[in-house]
Structure formats: structure tokens, C-alpha cells
Amino acid sequence: MTDTLRIPDEIAFKAIDPKAYADGSVHEAFRWLRENQPLGRAELEGVEPFWLVTKHADILEISRQNDLFHSGDRPTTFTTKEAEAAVRQMTGGSPHLVRTLVQMDAPDHPKYRVMTQSWFLPQNIRKLEDRIRQIAREHVDHMAALGGECDFVNEIALFYPLRVIMEILGVPPEDEPRMLRLTQELFGAQDPELNRDRKEAMDVAAGMEMMQGIIADFFMYFKGITDDRKAEPKGDVASVIANAQIDGVPINDFEAMSYYVIVATAGHDTTSSSTAAAIWGLAANPEEFAKVKADPSLIPGLVDEAIRWMTPVKHFMRSATEDTEVAxxxxxxxxxxxxxxxxxxxxEEVFNDPDAFRVDRKDGKHLAFGYGAHLCLGQHLAKMEMRILFEEMLPRLKSLSLNGEPKLAQANFVGGPKTLPIKYEMA
Structure with a gap:
């Protein structure tokens, strides 16, 4: 590999460092890469070499070609050599602790995706609109009752999408705190304030043991739900998963449990982050708040801009199935x-003034839901939840401002605001 393609180590390290996502410095590293080395090689100690793909067009190009760039052959999310070896030892050779849609390629991926796909199509989630609006109103009422100050993440944003997805999945309200805790432990494993052991640094063995424990807790919980829905199916997604067949054979427990985990975690965590991002963007930019207050038709634009601006899913890994060329x-x-x-x-080639938060942005389409065969299954539901919440909230919000410094989670895979102190007046 010629040195001209090698990314300077300090820049490559920023891209993988969870702390750089928390303090925002990762954006400076990415800006440097887009200008100087948009598709370069990272060769860091203790890590398998990898290409860092930083341009919108190149990410699209790779995401479009699912036969050429696989998700499941190597780890689907970034890991070190030592951690990958530990996972392969635990699983008998697989690089994955779970096997969800994101770890699958054709022919399995389309077969598993179609199991629940119809649940998340726009025409079907429209039937849920009235119930979602009722849940949204309850959360806006709760916000009003908090008296003009709150931590929007920990009092509103975490709970609204959680309630929606748990109802769809078939998890009873009393178990929602457990699901929230497990999700935060799973996605917040790199953050000392969110991970299960509340530790700043862990060796690989301790980290693996922690992740195994979290996944085992998820599996144990959903095993009970599976047994219940096999005995007595209901009209929820849990019943679809529990009774699914692939190629005429019932889905196995490991894959059923993995399926529950992806719906139960990704189905609310990313939406929570984007919802909080919207409020952060509006609170920090009074002119944007004024625009969307004056013109509610901008709410869908606010939703997309919040998702773009925060981008809760920070990366996925792909591996080439044959020699090829990109850019x-x-x-x-x-x-x-x-x-x-x-x-x-x-x-910058796609978005004008890309660091700015603009509710009426017209340029470019964001990549936050992925692209190609792995396009996020729940994207329409996520956008609908956010739209409904802001349709209910914005007419009642007279003023909105930050009330302290927001904090982002330390996470290089999935993450968003960890605290968001705001002040507001309700009508």
C-alpha cells in the first residue's frame, strides 16, 4: 500500500475514538479527510487496516452494491483485532455476537427483512397515527407539567419513541424501563456514564463479558415473549417474529432473539437522538424556531434536518467480495x-453550509438511514413519530432556549445527546 493513501494516524484515530464523537472534534477530522484524503487507508496499531469512506457519493456507491460489498463476512461494526478474536472464540468462528438484519447478506437478508417489512410500510404505519398522536400529546402534557425547565433527553426524548415501538412490538408498559436500560447499556458501552459497569476503561475480556451479559438479558426476556406468542399469537410484531418461517422452517431461537433486539433497540434509540437533536437545533437557533413556528409545513424539513445534523448511526463496516475500484x-x-x-x-459538495442547522434546507438527501438493501426498515415510522410530536408540541411552545451545555454520548457506532437542558414557555 503506497503511503500516499495512508491516513495520518492522529486523523484515523479521531474517526474511531468514541470521545471525538462526544466533543464534536470528529467533524474536524472528517472535514480534513473530505478535503485531503476522502477515501484513504487507516493503519492503526491493534486494528485490521480499513478504508475510511467520507464522501457522500462514495458511501452511496458502496451501499448500492450489496453483492460487491458485504455486511456479514467480517465484523459489521468497527472492532479491534483482540476483540474480534474474542468474539470468534465465543461464537465458534462467527465475528457476530448477534445475527440481525444488519449482519446479513443475500440470500438470507431479503428473506428475514420481508418478515416484518409490511409492518413498517407507510400505508400500514398510517393506521397507527391516531395512537401515536395520543402518545405524543401525553409527552407534551408531561413537558408542560415540568414547569418550563427540563432535561429534554432524560424526561421526554428517551420515552416517547420507546413507548411507540414497545406497543408495536408487544412489550407491556411496565417492562419499558428495563428495555431502555438494556438499550443504553448496549449502545452506550463506550460511555462511562451509560455502560453497565459505569467504567471509563475496560480490558477486552471485561468488555466482552459485559456485552454478553446484556445480550443474554435481552434474549432471556424475549424468550418469554416468544413462548407466549407461539402459544397465543396477537396482532403485534412479536407474534410475527415468534411464528416466522424461513424457507418453510421455523426461525431458530438465536435469530428470533436477534430480531427482537434490533427492533427493540434501534427502533427507539436513534429516534430519541434525532428528536433531541431537533430541540437542540431549535433552542440554539432562535431564527429556525421562529421559522417553523410561523410555518408548520416546515416540520417534515425540521425532522430530516435533525436526523442529518445528528446522524445517530455513526458507521457500518462493509467488506469487498472481489477486487474492485471506488473513486x-x-x-x-x-x-x-x-x-x-x-x-x-x-x-460540502452536497450540503451548503453543512454544519448549520436549517429547517428549510432544500439541498441534498441525507444518508442517516443508509441506502440500498440495508435502508433502515423503520425510517417511515421514525419520521412519522417525530413529525407528530412536533405537530403537537410546536403550537404550544411560546419560547425555547438552552439552559446549560448539552452533552453527547461517547459512542462511535450509535449515539446522540445524553443530556439536553432547556428552558421554555408553554402556551
């Missing part, structure tokens, strides 16, 4: 590629 770079069979979604979503 003039020769990619060898087996090469590992990091798709940097926050970078693609701030690409």
Missing part, C-alpha cells in the same frame, strides 16, 4: 471499509 482507489477482495455517515451528511 479511483483499488479495493482488494476482503478489504474492510468504514462508511462514515456523519461525514457524508456534512459533505
Amino acid at each position: 479511483g482507489r483499488k479495493i482488494a477482495k476482503g478489504d474492510w471499509l468504514w462508511l462514515a455517515y456523519p461525514s457524508g451528511n456534512r459533505d
